[in-house]
Amino acid sequence: MNEISRRKFIKFGAGGLALLSIPYIFKANPLLAMTGVDSQDAGLHDYLQHFEIDERLIRDLISAALEKGGDYCDLFFEHTLSSSVGLEDDIVNRASTGVALGVGIRVLEGDQTGYSFTEDMSREAMILAAKTASNIAHDVREVGPVEYKAYNRPSFYRIETPAENVGIDQKVELLKTVNSKVRGLDSRIIKSQVFMSSSATYMLVATSEGRIAYDYQPMLYIYSGCTAEINGRKEQNKFDLAGRYGMEFLDDNKIDRLASESVKSTIALFEAGKPPAGEMELILAAGSSGILLHEAIGHGMEADCNRKNESIFSDKIGKPVAEKFVTIVDNGTNPNLRGTINVDDEANDTQETYLVRNGILESYLHDRISSQYYGVKPTGSGRRQSFRFAPIPRMRNTYMLNGPHSKEEIVKSVKKGVIAETFTNGEVRIGPGDFTFYVKSGYLIEDGKITMPIKDFNIIGNGPDVLKKITMVADDLEMAEGGWNCGKGGQSVPVSMGQPTVKVSSITVGGVNS
């Protein structure tokens, strides 16, 4: 047990009634929870005990899964505890908890996948799921015994006070604090909502190649949103923070920012107008503008769509796609970010993967299937929403590294264009490469000067085309702070993104025709 985290935990919990939310539900499981063990320090033995499984059962399940043939099989055990608390109309008037527990079993034969899961953790139910997954395979072959080796995972999100160890009474107080700050900041706020959610996932992956990996994955999300009314007009906006954090993340400074940023961003919309319509220069402000990379190149670099010839990047590896100062990575190792993983959902090492290095397209994001297809090492990008899904190549934290320019230079260089500052969502068609993202707020620039705030406009471009049009990159990389989720193939996974200030020489802005 980690003495420091225990001490902190007691200190944090001493103020109130505490411990009435998740820990009890956790223990309510018939599983032997990791009582007395800090889940972050738990070893393989603790995880096996947690899921009430042992090496023999793992072998039996893998044998059943490969009884009709197949090259490979993996078992993905997952236990996720989630909870949320919400405030509306000055009352913390909603809360939720959820438990997901199950095992997903996957059999691969070449690039073909058989998949099944069960939420019934009895031996019979798991064997049945293994046999169901085996239906993909048709060539009976002998599966030799393998040696199981536990994978020594790194630790990219060590936290002090897991949210599930903090009582709901304290979370209620936290939400009330944010709300009263929002209310105190501006009397024109007519509605305020505060919402906090957290989850803790325990996962264990065992493969037919003898690898066992396990991990504890925390996630914390907090949101403050408000509606203001000024002279009969209304606007609503929000601010949120998210990552693989413990409760210690929510210090006074963060609480203040949640309130002040949500109020500020809402009031700012009253002054904002619409940009003109058409092609113009675009500056992406540092931070969540990394959404550009996520949509313009990230999805197209997920190797499953390249393997299937569906992506506009399918034939571009090794070719120049951008200026020399453009380097784009997808990284699973950044401390505490939403897309960070200690190990991927196929038990592969996570890593920093260069999508574009000095302007040259370098590597796709691979899962096991695609890495075998291309004969390369997996990039640790095999992710899944839960045990109910087979893993597929996904982004983690996608961002551009710093470049040679400064923000001031970039702003000065623009004759007529827009700055995009905050974003709500994006989408891409990976074949033609058309991508869009929606800008919640930004500014108009004329002759190198900011002239007007603007809001609510969509930007559309073509991935490879826009990469070529990145003409300036500043040295002020920032990562997104908010709760970004990425959806693909019916699966949602947490991701992050980032970017320094970047200039795109021309792109279509959805605005008003003069």
Next chain:
Amino acid sequence: MNKNESLELAHWAVKVAQRNGADQVAVDISKSRDISVSFHERKPETLTESTRNGLSLRIFAANRYSSHSTCNFKKDALEKFIAEAVAMTRYLGEDKFRTLPDPKYYQGIKDVDLKINDPDYEKVTSQKRVELAGRLEELTLSLSDQIVSCSTEYGDNKTFQIKLNSNGFEGYHEETDFYYYTSTTFIDEKGGRPSDYDYSEAKYIKDLAPLEQLAQNAIERTRRRIGQVKMASGRYDMIVENRAASRILSPLVSAIQGRALQQKNSFLIDKLGQKIASDKLTLIDDPFIPGGMASSLYDDEGMATGRRVIIDKGVLQTYYIDTYYANKMGVVPTGGSRTNVIVEPGKKSLEELVAQCKKGILVTSFVGGNVNDTTGDFSTGIIGMYVENGKIIKPVNEMNITGNHTEIWNRLVELGNDVYTISAWRRPSLYFEGIEFSGL
């Protein structure tokens, strides 16, 4: 777990919650079986088959409220889960508006067969599923030699659900769902890879569209994307193809939800009885359509559903308000759940709508974009076809449309007769005049 066992478990869960101090409890128990087969390069790419269980609880205790879900049905685990759920609820703030529906709204549930539970579901074999996905790929590939990638998928689902409210509601329903699709990718002269798909879904397997039709549509839709260009910015007429039209309709219905209204996050506050759209627009919520994708006899809260007119010739007739927000707003609950939304069709075919267009863009797909729910401002990417003097001229892409929902619906001048029925949004193609497009 069968129906009786589930019902028994639901009653037991209510009792446990009450014993722990809950005043009112709502329990949903569902079991859902999903099977799917996808094909790529003439062999199965994935075979998936699983059963999912869920128990969810809504707890009302001392004017406080919380909701909970689990897939772990073991009784000792559940008992503690429920006890904790009730205990944590007591630490929340008091909110006197939190109640189950008034039991009078459980009355009058219509006694009809919605035709959403296919009696032939059990007859669908694994072999048949593989055959359908495989044949769809084979057919698609046989129709064009320009295809660089083709994927198909077949899937079906059978769900049953028990709904139990402690103040006198007990509901049970079963439904099935079947779908398949085929998607194709071509290469154009610039190295772009246009792709499109066609899709069919039905409550009864016999109602799925013919495989040949899907294969042809997917190929035709992909082929016509070759050579797409960006047009000049400006105002154009806009015809939204039926398949794409739900994306532009859904903000209207989001804006009349109780929560959006009460939280002042809607552009349709205080608009009941007012004209919000051209008189061409009539929207009806009909829960009783046989085989409808969202047909249901009671809503998420257990309240009996009924057919209702949402917008009548452009005039807003009703809001969607559930029990909680009705209590908060001091109005009668109208039911917060949307069922099948019918957009009353016009008389012309899509071809006729195109034929009457002098200069416009037929939008075949929206890409990304969003809406400011408070003001109604929106901006969205589009893919489509440029139309001039009644003829489709060329494919367009990389353009945005921009406007405001309080304004754009007045520009609706005509609706098609081509209702898209494989969705809860049953809508025809829509013709708008003078929409702001951003391109070059």
